[in-house]
Amino acid sequence: MLRLTLAQMRRSLGRLASGGIAIAIGTAFVAATLLAGGVMTRTSYDSVAATLADADLLVEGDLTSDDLDALRGVPGVDAVQPDVHGWLEVRAGGGKRASLLALPRASDPRLDPLELVDGRLPERPGEIGLPAAAAERIGVSPGDEVVTSRVRWVPSEPGESPGPSSAPSPGSERNADPSEPAAQGSYESEDYPLEVTGLLDDPRGAYLAMGGAAVLPLEDVQAVSGAGSLDELQPTGALLALTPGTSTARTTTLIDEVLDDVTVLTPDEAAVRALGRVTQGTDVFTGLVLGFASIALVVAALVIANTFQVLVAQRTRTLALLRCVGALRRQVRRSVLVEAAILGSVASLVGLVTGTVLAQVALLVLQRVDLDVPLPGTVTLTPWVVLVPLAVGTSVTVLAALLPARAATRVAPVAALRPAELAEVGGRGGRARLVLSLLLTAGGFVALAGGVGLGMLANPMVGLALGVLGGATSFVGILLGAVFWVPRVVGLVGRTVAGNGPTARLATANTLRNPRRTAATSTALLIGVTLVALMSTGAASARVTLDRELDERYPVDVQVTAFDGGTDERPAVTGGAVSTLAAADGVAGTATLASTLAALERPGGGEEWLTDVYAVTPEVVRSLMRDGDVLANRLGPGTVVLGEEAAQGLGIADGDVVDVAARASWEEAALSPPGGRELGLRAAVVDMGSESAYVTPETLDDLSSEAPVTRVWVRLDDVTDAGTVVPALSDALADESVEVNGSALERAGNQRLIDTLLAIVVGLLGVAVLIALVGVANTLSLSVLERRRESATLRAIGLSRRRLRWMLAIEGALIAGVGAALGVGLGVLYGWAGSATLLGAMGDVVLSVTWWHLVLVLVVALAAGMLASVVPGRAAARTSPVAALGVD
Structure with missing residues (x-):
């Protein structure tokens, strides 16, 4: 055999x-x-x-120098890089400026996300590596000198008036802890020259949202941050490079034995x-x-x-x-x-x-x-x-x-x-098939609905599994029952074209004469089109939903903030900078925000939280923020709006009355008793990641009547152009002492990630279309070849070759069109269900359809049906009736 x-x-x-x-x-x-x-x-x-x-491992948690030393002593650990940073403004000889994140040089190349593109990395205090884009903006290259500000704590001479008690470094947002011992003195800022040793690239976009990162020796990062030691920089974690071949699981266990209250994660x-x-x-x-x-x-x-x-x-x-x-x-x-x-x-x-x-x-x-x-x-x-x-x-x-x-x-x-014989669908086997089809279809849709509900309310992965099972079951049920309903649908559609002549009537009759053949031919395309519509709808819904989520997570495109160089006076954004921003290409709108430093006290007294309080109106919020309703709806007289994380850290609940006291400077914040006005404001806690607080302009006037404009909000015409527009804004403001950052760059990075993933989906759609076309071509071709004797009989009784080819083309178009239309409907339904299952836990799911994709699929399906029938039909038409009738 x-x-x-x-x-x-x-x-x-x-x-x-x-x-x-x-x-x-x-x-x-x-x-x-x-x-x-x-x-x-x-x-x-x-x-x-x-x-x-x-990095091989990431350790998260508040660490001290002793903790870092303990990590270095863990067997298998080659290098430890503490997670610390500062901010600095570098100035070139021509007065051009750039505000950058200050990072300490990595102790191991594996722990450095930046790449050296020119020169060398800094090796000793007084050296710096700059982002290539920032160096070009301010006009420097390796070997040139730039100037920044170094903040130092200067103790008071004996007999001087008492100074502040251990104030935090200027420009940072830290809690003032009254339990710390008093230290007499003040912060002083001085110019600090740095030699540019190398230019850096950020290939992974790690620091896009911060406007770029410079690399300095750890001592200089401490100096520009006003920190006397590594502990004052408050490391919030560390990256670990392990000896090749070292088990990450074993190292994780050893770290847990050495340190408490830390989380160890792989990348x-x-x-x-x-x-x-x-x-x-x-x-x-x-x-x-x-x-x-x-x-x-x-x-x-x-x-x-x-x-x-x-x-x-x-x-x-x-x-x-x-x-x-x-x-x-x-x-x-x-x-x-x-x-x-x-x-x-x-x-x-x-x-x-x-x-x-x-x-x-x-x-x-x-x-x-x-x-x-x-x-x-x-x-x-x-x-x-x-x-x-x-x-x-x-x-x-x-x-x-x-x-x-x-x-x-x-x-x-x-x-x-x-x-x-012609297929019988009304017998016992047909009735059993019909019952099984109905059970599978109904049960599958019930499971699909259950998967949607489970994904939105509980576990998306479990919901996905149940949804896929339900979708597959219902689809199998639909295909199993196709022999009952597809020919009827094709017949109904065929009656609309049957009046065009005997050829069209004959094509319609052929689709009804053998229901199994019609169903098999139509379901070949139904499968492929359902897949295409499912993926297209799912991708479109995911895109719109994730866009909305990004709008909520990154509401302000660009923030331009006056750089705090360590002086007692609060910095202000100049009118020239505001005008430059408003006139820049790619900018849709700007708004200025005045602010004051303020201390927010926990309800019932206790530790204070120092932060900037900004004044903004609901109208500005709605016009400048991507999704400003959350903040705008809570702004009002006598209210201070806080983000959830900040409120939880202070133990503030929505509706609590919070004592808010204005502070003229960080040094004044440490005075006892402090000066400044104090108000009791009702807290409005919203889902917002900002560490700042927001009030109306009238409330800010009550706190501080001379609050300067310290920040400008900028909305871009198209956030996906942030990679071009934000550097251009930095170039335009190179003469101003400001920081240009914000969410647009990070948002654009996430948007590019989504676009890339959806581009992969589009590639899969192309393969799916190919599957659909081959499926219908195969089935229709086999169907036409199977009916060569029938075609020969029609030729023998007088049907011309042209009419035979046209009859087969109409039949193919009818079957393919019905299969494609039904596939589009099922695909949209399944795509929406999958989107709701996967994305429902994020919040409101926006169900979207890319209609031009689906119209294109229908057009291609009709063309494929006609071509798949015409090609073998021409072969049948060219064969003489006598020879075709003799085919076994």
């Missing part, structure tokens, strides 16, 4: 090729999806964890947590990967099963002939299954290679696009990526061949050799 099976495969290469193409494309889609999932995961992790460089774990903060605790990107992989498996299984069932069903007469010459049922069944296994394994291997090549080509194309997102250079082949497509393609092909083979062997040989 094996030789006979191989001989049959050689004789049926044409038919097997069409089935093999469907299998190969289905497995290619599975492989491409799994590879794309790996790229999506790696890209999202690397993007949000850019500041971690190539991937830190990235997952960071993504959770962006998406309100929902791991959306992992969910997208799992969702696409699950959809790929289900759709590939359906496409392969549908195509192979048609292929095997066409050979029922051949299998029956084998029974007549003595083959046993089990031999025939085994022959079909061996043939399916060979075809499935070979086609799956081709699909695996094709999917891998397509994924790598797509990755190379994305790398040539300026996305500013850290894409890997090559796809990563894992055992899952290799084994899953091969297993799916082979096993599904065998399962798809099992039912037709079983049906063929159960028919008596003589009965099977008779002409096939």
Whole structure:
């Protein structure tokens, strides 16, 4: 039988090729999806964890110098980099300025997220490495000198009036702890020259939102921050580089034994947590990967099963002939299954290679696009990526061949050799099929709804699993019952074109004459179009929803803040800077904010929190913020608006009365008793990440009648242009003593990440469209070839070749159009359900549809239906009626 099976495969290469193409494309889609999932995961992790460089572990928690020494003593730890920073303003000889984050030089290259592009890194106090963009802006290069301000604590001489008690460094927002011992003295600022030793690049965008980062020796970071020691910089964590081969799990255990109250994370774990903060605790990107992989498996299984069932069903007469010459049922069944296994394994291997090549080509194309997102250079082949497509393609092909083979062997040989009767759907088997279809469809939609509810209210991953199961079950039920409803729908649509002549009426009648054939042909396209519509709708909904989430998380595009150089006077933004911002290209609007330093006291007394209190009106908030309703709706007379984190740290609940006292300077904040006005304001706690507090201008006047303008809010025309507009603003303000930062750059980075992930989805859509086209072409071609005798009969009774071709084209367009329209409807439904499941935990989900995608799919489906019917129809039309009638 094996030789006979191989001989049959050689004789049926044409038919097997069409089935093999469907299998190969289905497995290619599975492989491409799994590879794309790996790229999506790696890209999202690397993007949000850019500041971690190539660290092996991240230790989070308040650390001291002794804690850092203890970390260095842990076996397997090569280097420890404390998480500390400062701020500095560098001035060039021509008066150009740049405000930058000040970072200490990394103790190990693996812990440095910045790359040296020119010169060398600073090695001793008095040296600095500048971002290449900032150096170009102020006109310096390696070897030049810049000047910054160094803040020093100068103790009072004996006999001088008492000074402030251990005031925090100017420009920082720290809590004043009255329990600290008093130290007499004051802060003094002095010029501090620095030699530029090198230029730096930030390839991962780690410090985009801060306007760039400079690198200095640790001693200089302390000096520009006014800190006398590393402990005064208050490290909030540390990056660890381990000896190659060291177990991260073992090192984590050792660190937990050495230090208390710290959290040890791998970079991937830190990235997952960071993504959770962006998406309100929902791991959306992992969910997208799992969702696409699950959809790929289900759709590939359906496409392969549908195509192979048609292929095997066409050979029922051949299998029956084998029974007549003595083959046993089990031999025939085994022959079909061996043939399916060979075809499935070979086609799956081709699909695996094709999917891998397509994924790598797509990755190379994305790398040539300026996305500013850290894409890997090559796809990563894992055992899952290799084994899953091969297993799916082979096993599904065998399962798809099992039912037709079983049906063929159960028919008596003589009965099977008779002409096939029209499919009966009203008998016992039809009723059982109808009942099973209804049960699967109804049960699947119930499970799908349950997955949506579970994803929105509880666990998105569990909801996703239940939703995929429900969606797959309902879709199988719809396909199982397609033989009942697809021909009727096609018939209803066909009646609208039947009046165009006998050819159209004949095409409509053909679609109703064999319901199983019509259903099989239409569902081939239904599967592919449903997938395309599902992914397009899901991607559009995810884009709009994540955009709204970014609007809430990053409400202000750009903030221009007067730089505090350590003087007692509060700095102010000049009118020239405000005018420059308002006239800049790419700026949609600006607003000035006056502020005062204030102390907020915990309810019931206790520790004070020092912060800047800004005055703003609800109208300004709504016009300048991306999502200003949360803040604008709570602003009012006698109210101070606080972010949730700040309120929780102070133990303030919404509606509490908080004592707010104005302070003229950080030094005055340490005076006992302090000066300044004090008001009792009602706290309004909102979901806002800002560490500042907001009041109305009238309330600020009551606190401080001479509060200067210290900040300007800037709204951009298009936030995705932040990478161009924000550096241009920095260039325009190079003569001003201001810091240009804000959320636009970070928001744009996240937007680019989303765009990149959705670009990967678009690539998957392209593969899905190809699957749909091949599926309908295969099924329609096989259907037309199967009816060559019918076509010959029509030719014999007078139907012209042109009308025969036109009849087949109309029939193909009817079946394909109905399948595509139904697929669009199902795809939109499934796409919305998947979006609600994955994104519901983040908040309100915006369900969106990219209609032009779906219209394009319908047009392509109609064209594919006509072409798939016309090509084999021309072959049938060219064959003489006598020869065609003689075909067995």
